[in-house]
Amino acid sequence: MIEAVAQAPDLVARDVVKDFAGLRALDGVSFTLRRGEVLGLIGPNGSGKTTLINVVTGLLRITSGEVKVGATDITGWQPYRIARTGVARTFQVVKLFKDFTVRENVEVAAISATGASRAEARERAAAALAQIGIEHLADLTAGVLPQGEERRVEIARALATNPAFILLDEPGAGLNDAEIEVLLPTLDRVRREVGCGILIVDHDMRLIMGLCDRIHVLSYGETIAEGTPDEVRVSPAVIEAYLGAEVAG
Ligand SMILES: Nc1ncnc2c1ncn2[C@@H]1O[C@H](COP(=O)(O)OP(=O)(O)O)[C@@H](O)[C@H]1O
Ligand SMILES: [Mg+2]
Known part of the structure; x- marks a missing residue:
């Protein structure tokens, strides 16, 4: 795992498809997470954000597509093996x-x-x-x-x-304003001092817009936008599917 950090590889998911019985929860989603950057993953409830984290970390079996850490293809690996390549995660529901x-x-x-x-x-x-x-x-x-x-x-x-990469599933969920104000600089410091890549799912737009270098937007399991916070904020598809007019401001 120290090796993975030293080589500073990217975490790459390509054309990820996940089916649950009749439901296609992810339909060809691709992203790249680099060391030292924060990538936001946003979208309406049920758009596939948690499923994507679960597939990448091996908690759910992928239907098709691939996940790599640098040159290492970790698709289909057990969660404990994926953790040892330097990919860590938190859960939407805290499990202490x-x-x-x-x-x-x-x-x-x-x-x-x-x-x-x-x-x-x-x-x-x-x-x-x-x-x-x-x-x-x-x-x-x-x-x-x-x-x-x-x-x-x-x-x-x-x-x-x-970890070389941390995937955070709604770290701001259930937090009050004061707690969010502590979380934002904490995560920013982790990115700078630890140098890991952070993928963050959250509905708190202060957290997302304040922290992320790039944002990836899902709707019904499909990517509808990718870009900087400023690009995503004004994307008509994102405003329509998720943000609403007032956040776009
Ligand atoms: N284990 C599961 N079995 C069946 N359907 C699931 C399962 N997990 C998630 N889903 C469905 O997949 C879709 C995406 O869910 P999820 O990834 O939890 O969305 P999000 O995290 O963006 O709110 C939803 O329609 C959800 O009901
Ligand atoms: Mg979720």
């Missing part, structure tokens, strides 16, 4: 071990995703908690945390795996 402390939650992630030793995991967890700015939560039981803090712990769990 409620009875463990924050530190233990982060350590377990490092161990299970990368096979780190206890000692390595402890070091990585400390580094990840510092990167996210939540060292002060380390000894709290995860079950007592407010939602904004839970989401930050989830991101620390992903970071503790030394």
Whole structure:
């Protein structure tokens, strides 16, 4: 995995199709995520954003298409193997071990995703908690945390795996304005200091427009626009399918 980081490969998904019984949830979606950039993935509910993350991370079997990290074709690999190529993720519904402390939650992630030793995991967890700015939560039981803090712990769990890429599924969901205002600079710092590529799904347009270098827009499993925040904001197809006129302003 350190190798993957050193080579600074792109994460590339090409012509991804995912069918659920009669439903085509993804219909030929392609994207490239580079190290050090933030790519937004937006679109209406049910447009296929979570499915795309699930296919890329191996949680769902792809129907057709391919996923590569640099020259390595990871299509069809098991999630644990994909994690070891440096691809980490968070979930739309936070999945912490409620009875463990924050530190233990982060350590377990490092161990299970990368096979780190206890000692390595402890070091990585400390580094990840510092990167996210939540060292002060380390000894709290995860079950007592407010939602904004839970989401930050989830991101620390992903970071503790030394990822080259992090895929964040709605990290801003359920957060209040103050929590969003903390999350935005936190993610920006991760991009700059860790240098990983971040793919972020979210409905909070302050977060998306404030953070992303490029944005990819899905509607009914198809790409309807790709571009910079300024390009996407004024795209008629995006305004019609998702943003509405007021965000385009
Ligand atoms: N495991 C599943 N089985 C059947 N249909 C699914 C499953 N997961 C998602 N879908 C369907 O695929 C489409 C895309 O869903 P999803 O990727 O969750 O959308 P989004 O994350 O953009 O809201 C939706 O129509 C959803 O109902
Ligand atoms: Mg979703």
